[in-house]
Amino acid sequence: MFGFGAACILIWQIQSPIFHTILDTSAFLASGLIALLLWDISKRTNQPLAWFLAVAFGVLTAAELLHTLIALERLSWETAAEAEVRWRAGTWAPSAYISAIGVGAALLLRTYPQRLGGAFALALILQYIALLVVFQVLPRYLLPGFFGITRPTLIGVPLLWMAAAFGYWRLEKGPQVASAVAASASVMALAHCFMLFSQPADYPSLTVGTGMVAHFGKVAADLLLLLSLTQIGAADTARRLRAESELTRLNKYLEQRIRERTSELVGANERLSQALEQRDLLLREVYHRVKNNLQLIDSIVLLQVRRLADPDAKLALKGLRRRLYALGLVHQQLMGSSDLKTFDVSPFLKELSENIIEGIGGRDISLSVKAIPLNVGLDVAIPLALLVTELVTNSLKHAFPDGKGKIEVVLDRGEDGTMVLVVSDNGTGYDILEASKQKAHGLGTALIDGLVSQLKAIIRVRSMNGTISEIQFAHDGEP
Amino acid sequence: MTGLEKVVLIVEDEHVIAMGLSAQIEDLGLEVCGTADTAEDAVAQARVHRPAIILMDVRLRGKADGVDAAQAIYESVGSKIIFITGSREQKTIDRIKLDHPFATLFKPVSDRQLAATVSEAMVAAGQA
Numbered sequence: 001m002f003g004f005g006a007a008c009i010l011i012w013q014i015q016s017p018i019f020h021t022i023l024d025t026s027a028f029l030a031s032g033l034i035a036l037l038l039w040d041i042s043k044r045t046n047q048p049l050a051w052f053l054a055v056a057f058g059v060l061t062a063a064e065l066l067h068t069l070i071a072l073e074r075l076s077w078e079t080a081a082e083a084e085v086r087w088r089a090g091t092w093a094p095s096a097y098i099s100a101i102g103v104g105a106a107l108l109l110r111t112y113p114q115r116l117g118g119a120f121a122l123a124l125i126l127q128y129i130a131l132l133v134v135f136q137v138l139p140r141y142l143l144p145g146f147f148g149i150t151r152p153t154l155i156g157v158p159l160l161w162m163a164a165a166f167g168y169w170r171l172e173k174g175p176q177v178a179s180a181v182a183a184s185a186s187v188m189a190l191a192h193c194f195m196l197f198s199q200p201a202d203y204p205s206l207t208v209g210t211g212m213v214a215h216f217g218k219v220a221a222d223l224l225l226l227l228s229l230t231q232i233g234a235a236d237t238a239r240r241l242r243a244e245s246e247l248t249r250l251n252k253y254l255e256q257r258i259r260e261r262t263s264e265l266v267g268a269n270e271r272l273s274q275a276l277e278q279r280d281l282l283l284r285e286v287y288h289r290v291k292n293n294l295q296l297i298d299s300i301v302l303l304q305v306r307r308l309a310d311p312d313a314k315l316a317l318k319g320l321r322r323r324l325y326a327l328g329l330v331h332q333q334l335m336g337s338s339d340l341k342t343f344d345v346s347p348f349l350k351e352l353s354e355n356i357i358e359g360i361g362g363r364d365i366s367l368s369v370k371a372i373p374l375n376v377g378l379d380v381a382i383p384l385a386l387l388v389t390e391l392v393t394n395s396l397k398h399a400f401p402d403g404k405g406k407i408e409v410v411l412d413r414g415e416d417g418t419m420v421l422v423v424s425d426n427g428t429g430y431d432i433l434e435a436s437k438q439k440a441h442g443l444g445t446a447l448i449d450g451l452v453s454q455l456k457a458i459i460r461v462r463s464m465n466g467t468i469s470e471i472q473f474a475h476d477g478e479p
Numbered sequence: 480m481t482g483l484e485k486v487v488l489i490v491e492d493e494h495v496i497a498m499g500l501s502a503q504i505e506d507l508g509l510e511v512c513g514t515a516d517t518a519e520d521a522v523a524q525a526r527v528h529r530p531a532i533i534l535m536d537v538r539l540r541g542k543a544d545g546v547d548a549a550q551a552i553y554e555s556v557g558s559k560i561i562f563i564t565g566s567r568e569q570k571t572i573d574r575i576k577l578d579h580p581f582a583t584l585f586k587p588v589s590d591r592q593l594a595a596t597v598s599e600a601m602v603a604a605g606q607a
Contacts, residue, residue, distance in 0.1 A: 289563050295587055303495075303502055328587030357592070
């Protein structure tokens with residue numbers, strides 16, 4: 001586009017002040033739009049490069065406004081011809097330099113924080129004023145010299161643009177803004193080469209129109225950048241919209257999954273608590289059945305006792321009923337416990353011992369049960385219940401010939417952490433070996449031996465103001 | 480309550496257990512007027528025999544349980560009812576409490592527990 005336009009201008013030697021003014025105005029408008037676009041991109045992407053470029057183009061826009069106002073003869077207090085040479089040419093150079101310097105400096109500043117933008121703008125403005133002063137002193141047009149160059153003072157501009165284009169092009173993995181600037185800067189460099197050959201409007205020469213070509217090129221470069229930036233902005237917006245819609249979709253999917261998982265968990269929870277309830281119900285039922293069967297057996301034994309005449313046989317069956325009662329009582333305690341697995345053994349021992357004493361009918365025998373609270377399961381409770389039954393029964397049968405006395409049941413934790421069950425009486429004392437020889441008690445002693453080894457316990461029997469049976473067993477309280 | 484007989488009605492769905500209880504009651508020197516294994520039978524027999532004491536199991540054959548039977552008997556006959564239950568569930572215990580029980584015994588019931596409770600009930604029924 002630039003090439004075609006430049007060719008037309010050169011061939012037809014267009015040097016119209018109106019065309020010149022239109023191009024100046026376009027450059028000003030394009031710079032302003034570029035500054036706004038860059039500012040917008042920097043806000044959205046938080047890129048310092050776009051921000052410093054926006055500052056540079058902002059300053060440039062102000063400079064071009066000045067140049068354009070002169071072209072529109074709004075600031076002229078001299079004759080039009082004087083102004084044309086003095087101010088039009090005089091403000092071109094500073095704004096040309098300041099734009100190349102600004103764009104180049106933005107590249108160098110790209111790693112600095114954005115708050116330096118103000119200082120950068122001030123530096124550019126001061127530089128512009130300095131350039132303005134310098135270019136009032138420097139000659140504007142010279143006779144064609146080296147290579148026919150008429151404005152050697154402008155030689156720096158295309159060189160700076162070339163450097164900038166190279167710098168932006170080299171920016172590895174640079175933002176899209178950088179490649180847009182690189183392309184625009186290349187066109188700028190080319191356009192400003194033409195300016196080196198420009199001459200005053202009334203100067204007849206073969207190179208008439210080179211100034212216009214430079215102006216045209218500048219506008220073309222500006223438009224190129226403007227277009228690229230618009231495209232970047234549009235692409236960004238499209239990407240953002242896509243990302244947002246993807247996010248919305250993902251959110252909906254997640255919410256849906258959460259709802260599904262929640263309802264699954266609620267269902268699983270319900271099933272689990274139902275299963276637990278079912279388990280409790282089943283366990284209660286089993287304990288109930290066991291207890292009922294024990295009572296059934298007890299009833300049969302009871303009925304059998306009534307039909308027997310032999311006192312030894314009756315005694316043996318009554319002994320059996322005591323043991324059945326101990327087992328039934330364990331199951332009764334289990335059914336009443338909250339976890340259906342363990343229960344506190346201390347009230348149980350009291351109830352058990354009381355029942356044995358009253359069952360055998362020792363009205364003048366006092367009982368004391370001192371048990372620390374201890375949660376036990378079936379595996380400990382059954383042997384413990386039977387042991388207490390046997391030991392208390394032994395004391396009742398052998399210790400008190402006159403039917404008076406005292407029995408003590410103690411459950412305590414020893415210093416080494418083991419449990420100690422002590423059943424003692426203040427009776428006459430008896431030889432357990434001797435007692436075991438008696439027919440009726442052979443079973444009791446055998447049971448005690450078996451239960452002690454089941455509990456992996458140690459039993460010590462002493463006769464000292466009565467009989468003391470001490471059973472030591474390990475129990476960590478966690479059945 | 481007047482017009483009660485000095486007899487005991489046993490309500491229990493396990494017949495062998497009922498036999499055992501009958502033997503225990505007889506050993507106490509009391510007469511057993513009958514045994515029932517359903518709530519309906521229990522109510523019917525209670526109306527016929529008007530026993531001073533009823534030993535009532537909670538679990539029975541049929542839909543209605545001992546608690547239902549006890550309610551009906553309490554309203555129509557007024558016997559002293561001793562519950563003998565295998566359950567220790569709070570729900571059952573709470574229901575029993577609504578039925579004006581004379582006592583509630585938990586299985587296994589020892590001989591002396593039964594003897595003591597029955598004789599207390601006889602005193603309360605004015606039949607001792």
